[in-house]
Amino acid sequence: MLPAGYGPEDTERFLPEQHGGARTDFARDRARVLHSSSWRRLAAKTQVLSPASGVDFARNRLTHSLEVAQIGRELAVALGLSQDVVDTACLAHDLGHPPFGHNGERALDEWMAGFGGFEGNAQTLRILTRLEPKHFGPEGESVGLNLTRATLDASCKYPWALGESAAGGAKFGYFESDAAVFRWVRRGAPERRKCMEAQVMDLSDDIAYSVHDFEDAIVSEHIDPEILTARSGHTALIRAVAEWADGRFTSDELGEAYDRMSAGANWLTSWDGSRRDQAKLKNFTSDMIGRFARAPIRATLEAADGTSLARYGADRDEAAELLVPREIRAEIAVLKGIVAAFVMQSGRRQPTYRRQRSLLIELLHTLWESGGAALEPAYAADLRAAGSEAEARRAVVDQVASLTDQSAIAWYRRLCEAPLA
Template structure:
C-alpha cells in the first residue's frame, strides 16, 4: 500500500522528496502510514542512544542542576529550530528534524571534554570523532531489529549526518581542510565504501538547516545557562557582544523593572529570533540567485546555502568568543573539565587492559580482536555512557573518583 498523498506536504523543488529517496542499505517494504523520512525520525527517537542523551552533559555536568540543559534538551531545541527553518524554506520538515535529533548521538559523557579525552587516548587507533561515532551508532551499534544492525536509515539521513558541516573531500579527492591533518575518520570511510555518501559534495538544504539550527541553539542556550549559573552577568555580555547590548537596551527601555530571570529569557528569545530570521532571509536570497531545480543542485552548488549573513556571522563569532572565555574556560568550569578528562582516561586504560571488566555484551569475543579493534570496542562502550554511569563505573574500578560539581 502506498503512503497517502496527504502525508507529503508541498515542497520547494530543491527540497529532498521522500518519494525520491535513494533508499536504505537493506531494502525494506514501504510504510502505508509514514514517509521514509518520518520513519527515520521515529527510529531515532526510539533508539537507546537517543534516550541516553538525557543524562549527558551539554556544558554543565548533568547532576549539577535540574534546570541546565543536557544533550537531550539541547537536541530538542535544535530540532524545533531546524523544523522552523525547513518550513520557512519549503524543505522537508521530517528530514530536517531527523537530522537535528540525530546530530549529537555520538557524543561522549561530559560533553566536548569527554570527546577530547577519548580522542586523546584513541590517537594511536584512529582517534575519536563524534560525527563518525553518530554514524557508527545508526549503522552498527544500535541492535534493535532482526534484519540488520543499526537503524538502516535512508541515504539522505546518513548523508546529512556525515556532511552537515560541509563536504569531507575537496574537489581533487583529498580530505577537506578540517580533516587534512588527521584524515577522514575510518568509520566514515568504511561505511562510504559499501554505501557511498558523495563525500565531496555539500549535504542537502535540510542538513544545512539542521547544522545552522545547532549553532543558533548553542548560542542561546549557553548564554542562558551561563547567566543562570552566575558565570557572567547580562552587562558583561552586553559589553562585549553588540547584538546583546542592543537587545538589552530594548528590553530595559520597555520593561525597566523586569526580574532578572525574565530579562534573561527576553534576551535569549530575541537572540534566537534574530538569528533564525537572518538565516531565512540569507537562504532565500541564495536560493533565488542559484535557482536550484533539485536537491542535487543544492548539493553541488559549491557553497553552503543555509547560513548566516556576513553581519550576523560576525555577531555569532563574537558570541562564541565570549562564551569560550566566560563559560567553557571559566575558573569554575575548568577544574570540572580536567577531572572529567581523568575519568575518561582512567576508564579507557582499565577496560583496555582488562576488557572482561566490561559487561558481557561488550567483552564477548574481545580476545580475538587485534589491538586497534579492541581499542575501538572500548571507545564505543565509553562513548555510549551517560555522565552518571561513567562516574559509577569509575567508582567501581577505582578507589577515588572526582566529584564533578
C-alpha cells in the same frame, strides 16, 4: 508520497525494507531516533553545565537537541525542505557525544591516538549505522537503525575522514571502519560538500548553542550582566572572544556585533532572578533566534530564485548553499565566546576538566586491560571479533562513549577503586 525535491535514492536504506501504513520513510526515521536508547541517554550528558552540577534547570544534550530540532523545523519549512529529515538530523546530531561533552571527546581522542582517533560526529554515524540495535544484515551484522540515505547524510556535519578537513583540523565525520557505509550514504554527493539539510542542522545547532548556553550561564550566575556590560572591561572581553573565535573574525567585527545585540530592548544589564528578569532574558533569546534564522532564510531564498534547495539543489556539481551573512555569524560567535570565556575557559573550571579527562582515560585503560571481561555483552562481543588492535580499542571506546556522566563516574568507582575526592 515524497516531499518535493526528493527522489527514490533519498529514501533508500542500506538494508532494503518493506513497510505498510501511512507513515513516510522520513517520518519512520524520526521515530527510530526518538525511540532509541542512545537518544534517551542524552538526558544525562553534559551540554555546558553538567546534569550533576546541582543546577536542575540547565540544559542537557537531550533538551538541547529538542531545541535544535525546533529551530531546524522552522528553517526547513521556510526553505522548502523535508521537515522530518531536518528534524531527525537535529535530534541525532549529538548522539555521539561521550560523557563530559567536548572535554570527554578530548580524553577519548587522546586514548585513540594512532588508532583512528575519536570524534563525536563520527561516533554519531557509527551509532546510527551500527551500534544502536534495530536491524541486522544477512550475515548477522548490525546495520543500526537503518535510516534512509537522506537522513543519514543530513546528520553528517563533516563529510570527510580524519585529517581531510580543509583546515587540517580535528573534526571529521567517519572512522575508517565505517568507510563502507559512509561511501554508501554519500553516493552521488559532491565531494566534501554538505547537503542543505545538514547545513540547516549545523546552523540550528549553532543558534541553539549560542543563545541557550548564554541563557543558562546567566541563570546559573556564571555570567553577571553588570560585569558583562561594564565598559571598563569591554576591550578585554572582546579580546577573549576573538581568541576563542581563533581568527575567524576581527576584534572590530566582534565588537560591532556585540554592540548591535546589546543595543536591543531585551539585553540584560543586571540579574536578580525575578520573573521580570527571567522574562526579559527569555525574550532576548527569542529575539536572537529569530534574528539568526531570518537573515539566512532571506539570503538563501533570494539566491535560489525559486529552484529547489532539497539535498544538493538543482545542480549537484555546485551544491546548494545556506547563506549566512557574516554579521550574523559574528553575533553567534560573540555569544559563544562569552560563554566560553566565563564558563568553559574559566580558571576555576580547569581542575574539574582535568579530573574528568583523567577519569575517562583511567577507565579506558582498566577496561582494555580486562580483555573485555568488564564490558557490556554487546561491546565485549565486538572486542572478541576485532581483527586488529584499532578495532579492539574502538570497541572499548564505544562502551565508554555510550555512558552518561554519572554512569562513567560509577564505572570508575566500581572498576578503578579510586573514587574522586
